[in-house]
Amino acid sequence: MRGRHDQKVVASVAEALAPLEDGMTIMVGGFGLSGNPEALIKGVVERGVRDLTLVSNNAGNLGKGLAQWLRAGILKKVICSYIGTNEDLHTRMASGEVKVEITPQGTLAERMRAAGAGIPAFYTPTGVGTVVEQGKEVREIDGRRYLLERALHADVALVRAHTADRFGNLRFWRTARNFNPAMASAAKLAIAECDHLVDNGAIDPDDVHLPGIFIHKVVHVPEHENAFEFRTVRKRPT
């Protein structure tokens, strides 16, 4: 008998994505184009699943990252915090092809953290007195008003790590961490795409960012585009 945490390393993106089905809710890590599981994003389009609900902070930008899912027409709904210059999402939201639910960024993160931590709902001050309050329970606690926000679960989470070991312990690079840990914890099946795959024990236990209990499959992808969204630099002093 095999437990959920046996033999997590898979040979290919296609093998990692084999369990996906039409109509699933999929969380995908990344803040803009940073920290995106690029190979898994591409792999989902090739997998051919449709009618997906995507949970992502931005759902791609500049035609890159998750904008590929929008262009492939495989999404029915997007839950995000910010659209900005993502024209692929603007046009499909305007035409009604994709339903869009906009959530404050911190609430989005906390709804997933809560889901992963077994907390069904929580009170937050964010959004009180705004359109975000509509249809939600408001409660005064110690003289301040709060909204009741519900946990956000998913069928699958696709995350990007800098380093993974064979058990799925993860380390992230700089600001590529963003939503990845909370998403992994909130999904029934969490798939990690890592730049570096190492043996168990190579990551010191004190240096693990996300323990492998939250990860079910690991795929090693050594090459990434790592697209720049806004490349801002200063002149090096001569």
Next chain:
Amino acid sequence: MPYSTEAMARRAAREIPQGAIVNLGIGLPTQVADYLPEGHAWLHSENGLLGTGPFPYEGDEDPNLINAGKQTVTVLPGGSTFDSATSFAMIRGGHVDLAIMGAMQVSTGGDLANWAVPGGKVMGIGGAMDLASGCRRLIVMMQHVTKKGEHKLVRACDYPLTAARVVSLVITELGVFEPTGHGFKIIELAPGVTREAAEAATGAPLV
């Protein structure tokens, strides 16, 4: 002479205490960082960075080291990176001392509207609502009126709110103003700006 954007950024920098944790919004507020003495304050970027440094030197840029505006940045010694849930725990939990943001409207009661124009393209909320309701002090930096000349300092916001009763201070090209409930208190006027000129540009009493 109204304040230039540089003068506004310098003025906003003076509101930042030594050793404060500060979140600078996208656009104009980001420029405030240019006028902070080295080591003066810690800049928080809500995508998961504390100790945000200046733009990298050409050739050192890393697409996975960015600020909340998705610009490539650096991290200063003593800085740290963390996940989004932790980052917003810092904000919502009152650990961020000050946020400086742009705005479309600010009311005399300190209500903030800065995420959507009625009938306009919806850009999204991002971290604005969490920052506005969670940080300990909120300063708005903006042009005093819209490009069409409409008032932005108003009695009541008619744009969708970001948060209610949160703005402590408003810095515009005409001066520095504090929402007092019934009007805006003039803290200072930019050199050469008359009270009459400021009154004409404001949709609420100046007190």
